[in-house]
Amino acid sequence: MTGxxxxxxxxxLGEQLAADHLSQLGLRVLARNWRCRYGELDIIVADDAARAVVFVEVKTRTSDQFGGVEQAVTATKVRRLRRLAGIWLGQQQDNWASVRIDVITIRIGRRRTPEITHIQGVG
Known part of the structure; x- marks a missing residue:
């Protein structure tokens, strides 16, 4: 499949699977692949019930060659995501009760259906 x-x-593909997963959880996608001069945010969703905005980093893997979920997002990456989230929030009119950074890892190819791991509140 991935050859x-x-x-x-x-x-x-991983980002689409992640967006579908988030939508199934009842979250509303606000933006995908938002970019500024400092980098990119993969998916930004709103949890309307909690008045929260969630910044989601998506990591898609076809093997464990580059490590598993724990290696997917380092402390340096979390700091960069926080900075990007701050820039995005500064451009918005909405007031959010809370802000969260999540990571979704998608493992493709090992099983018939993709394996989705959703880790909430990494930073």
């Missing part, structure tokens, strides 16, 4: 797909295609 002929590029990294970009695999990443895009």
């Amino acid at each position: 002929t797909q590029s990294r970009a295609e695999i990443g895009a």
